[in-house]
Amino acid sequence: MNVILIAMILALLIPIYEVWQDDDIWQKILAFSSIASKTSVMILVVSVLRGDWMIGVVGVIILSVGEAGLMLLAHIIKRTNEQ
Amino acid sequence: MDDSYIYAIVALLPLAAVMLTVQVNPYNALVMRGILGAIAALVYAVLGAADVALTEALVGTMLAITLYAVAVRSSLVMRIGVLKDELSQTNDSHPFTQLIANLRTIASKYYLRLELLPYPDPQSLDQALMEKEVHATCIERSQLDIQDAAQKSEPQPYHTAIRIRRLYNILQTELTSPATHLTYIPVPDSGEKH
Structure with missing residues (x-):
């Protein structure tokens, strides 16, 4: 269980490094979407390993709602760049 | 554990x-x-x-x-009032397009967005500046005073009036285009309109 989660944390560090060193706003949004999906999948893994379905339901909701918020943010920034 | x-x-x-x-x-x-x-x-x-x-x-x-x-x-926006027929300029070497491109570079350096609002004549432009609809106005000098129309070949064909002190300071230090003359016009608070 520990090995799986440590590997997932290391994978999560890749987009965090990307968002830190890249100045392009679209690269940052891509990294944000990657982090949002990875964290919710980690929540799902933890919930399955612990057998705690309350956390599992929260993980599913975060997984679906996070993408919706990302689409809203991307759309607003796209409208800003158009002028 | x-x-x-x-x-x-x-x-x-x-x-x-x-x-x-x-x-x-x-x-x-x-x-x-x-x-x-x-x-x-x-x-x-x-x-x-x-x-x-x-x-x-x-x-x-x-x-x-x-x-x-x-x-x-x-909130991060700089609104400049211009004349309607100036906006129709598409020639890249025209001093107005170069001036706007220069302003846009300065604005993006401060994470501002540049918005150009068209007005039909210099009077309504002045009115908009006084009523705080725009932060600055940019106008050709020959439109301002007719007797100076003969001096069209002078080095600063445009006149930019700014009503915000901070914007004026930024533009004064950063503007490289020689096409405009900058002035700061303090607009008194009307007390009712925000």
């Missing part, structure tokens, strides 16, 4: 927070805030607080980001 991975997950939270605080560009900071919200939701869920994690995901990454994006978009 074999929960040592919890320490690694919790360590991500201050890392994301430090990255958020060193951001200068407001739009990049918004994206970083979303990342911080996602990581915080992960930490809360792993520590067993499912309700807190749900609230953080809904409010922190969706509602706050959307509201702040709208607020940043509508």
Whole structure:
């Protein structure tokens, strides 16, 4: 269980490094979407390993709602760049 | 207790927070805030607080980001009033297009958005500046005083009036285009209109 989660944390560090060193706003949004999906999948893994379905339901909701918020943010920034 | 991975997950939270605080560009900071919200939701869920994690995901990454994006978009803007027939210029070597391109570079350096509002004649342009509809007006000098129309070949064919002291200071130090003359016009507070 520990090995799986440590590997997932290391994978999560890749987009965090990307968002830190890249100045392009679209690269940052891509990294944000990657982090949002990875964290919710980690929540799902933890919930399955612990057998705690309350956390599992929260993980599913975060997984679906996070993408919706990302689409809203991307759309607003796209409208800003158009002028 | 074999929960040592919890320490690694919790360590991500201050890392994301430090990255958020060193951001200068407001739009990049918004994206970083979303990342911080996602990581915080992960930490809360792993520590067993499912309700807190749900609230953080809904409010922190969706509602706050959307509201702040709208607020940043509508407040970080520099509105310049220009004459309608100036806007129809498409020639790249025309001094007006070069001046606007120069202003746009300066504005993007300060993360501002440049908005050009067209007005039909110099009187309504002046009125708009006094009523705080625009932050600055940019107008050809020959339109201002007819007797100077003969001096069209002078080095500063445009006249830019700015009503905000800070914008005036920025433009005075950074503007490289020789096409315009800058003046600062303080507009008194009317007390009723904001």
